[in-house]
Amino acid sequence: MRSLNTTKPKTRLSNSNLLFMIAGIIFVLMYGFALISYPGSFMQFQTFFDLFNLNSALFIVTLGLCVVMIAGGIDISVGAVCGLVTMACAMLLQSTMGSIWGALLLALGIGTAFGVLHGFLIAYLEIQPFIITLGGMFLAQGLLTTLHKDPINVTMPAFVSLRNFTIEIPWLGTVNRLGYFIPCEIKPGVIVVVVLVIIFAVLMKWSRFGRNVYAVGGNSESARMLGINVKRTMFFSYVISGLAAGISGFVFLMTTGAGNIGNGALFEMKAIASNVIGGILLNGGVGNLLGAPIGTLTLLTINELIRAAGVQSNLQAIVSGLLLYVFIVLQSIVMSLRGRRKFRLALPSWLKPQQLQDDKKIDN
């Protein structure tokens, strides 16, 4: 396919890739602007890595939500599930029979349970996803407050060592004012994020499931006529989202080391915003999975930039809202300019040209 692309450079870019490119360019411009305006802080590699270190849970939630959004659904329970997992794991670790593997299993179990519940109700009983995941959100929040109301600080030695564990990159770093060389640090959560991004990208691009997700999100009726099991695809997209929420809860606990009611609050809104910036539309069927981490990075860079500018906290929310507005309008203008020339593609290019190519091969 790539060789064909080089021989035929006029192959149209799909909407997914176009939106992804816009997201990438916006992120590069944003970070470039940050570098120029605040070279002191943004020039350091550690600042960039800290975006990952402190927000790895948000990245994972965004990835899971991305799959559901491409399949044309919505899952607003992710933040609450993430919070529930942190509290449940913290309680388990603080109890006498706590172990890290047990906590990990608990996190995966809670996430999968919520995913299976949502997936079954939405896919097989055909209930509106917004209401069901809203119910899931209430359920998770209620369970969270029922479990424990006060923050729990995990003091289990094995977990504390895991929390404090950092990977140093010896060849990257900064020299501080006293002349000491400080290497860059990466938390284990970042590795989880990277691994998950790779797994999800492979899953969405090369597996049958991923292609089914795009087809279902683009037009579920025609996907059904093509012989795709629409219900199973939707079911598994919600299971994946729930699983990602579970993992993100554990990673959240690994970053902060405490279970708290406020953990994961508003993650669902942040994740939706990141996905939209990353070019994944709520309509479904459009979006590149790599757009999810790019969108999250853009959102976090905006927040860091506003923080660095020293604007007061109320203006912060307004400014980030305005920037979101600019992105959304920009995307919409680009899409409409594109739609004016030719009919819009519902499927991504690597699905559509393949069939054309096959036809051509047969013709030849």
Place this chain on the structure above:
Amino acid sequence: MLRLKAYVNRLSHLFLPLSVLALLIIINLIKGADYFSITMVNGAFYGNIPNILFGASELVILSIGMTLVTAASRGQDISIGEIGAITSATFVLYVLNAGNVTVWTILVGFLISCVVGIIIGAFNGTLVSVFKVQPMVATLILFLGGRSIAFMIDGKVSPILANEISNKIGTVIPGIPIQTPIILTAVFIAIVAVVLKTTNLRLYVESVGINPSAVRLNGIDPKKIIFLTFLIMGVCSAVAGFIAVNKAGRHDSVNILKFIMMDAILAVALGGNSLAGGKFSISGSIIGAYTIEMLNRTLLRLEVNPEAIKSFKAVFIIILMVIASPVVRVLVGKVLDRIKTFYSDRQTDGLNNAAVSITGATGKKEE
């Protein structure tokens, strides 16, 4: 008989909210038989029913707007609480700066807040109709930034509305036995009913929700209709903010109408409306909104642990949606058909199975 059946069919969308309401009333009556008792305190009615009507007044108004937005734009507005916070902040700002507070001050302040609501609705509506952004994403902007704007309008304090008139609007006007928010809600519902009866709004909104391109070919601009529904949403939010701030007596921009959009969307869904647009029923949404308020109060009345209230609510919602889901409905219909054929089988003893199934099918068609 046929006419009665047609009438029942027309009301079938109200089956879900009404049955839930009935269920809640039964639960409450089991808990205590004095549920419907109304007492007279200081010349006004108090009791469970007036309390529900009083508490749900903002939710009812917002769910009316949400129904229209959902029907036309096939998406939900999640910034309604924030719009209410901003509009009520401008109302409070005007009233506090006016000096001597008369009825006219309140009225002008209310109209100003309505205008602000329309402007914000126009902002959302432009994004949705002209730029073709999904409603949830478009309103996410104000959801994130709205409360901060309200806080800045307030001047970073939570101002207190200490005057006679807003106190009366929030509670009771002497001489009238019903609390004022209930009257305001009733007036609003009446206005909406008159507008829907006398104008083509319902037809246009429903047809835009069902098929925008067909509507465009018929000479109606779907953009204008969607824009209009967002303007109406802005007015609804302004009215709800007005009632909420007068009820509370002070403007707390952080907590006023917080997370009410979830309840409003839930009310729309409970009312038997599809969240994917199309046909809508305002009466269903109104009953749904009252049902939610009743559910909240029932859980409190049953002395559920306050920490667990949300999960009970969630379980209730999920069970409700499962019962109302199309698949379960079809399944129940099939089971009922089976039972019918089983009985007809018994009656027509001599016939074989195939004939019975045919008669069963024709009998079903006749129904």
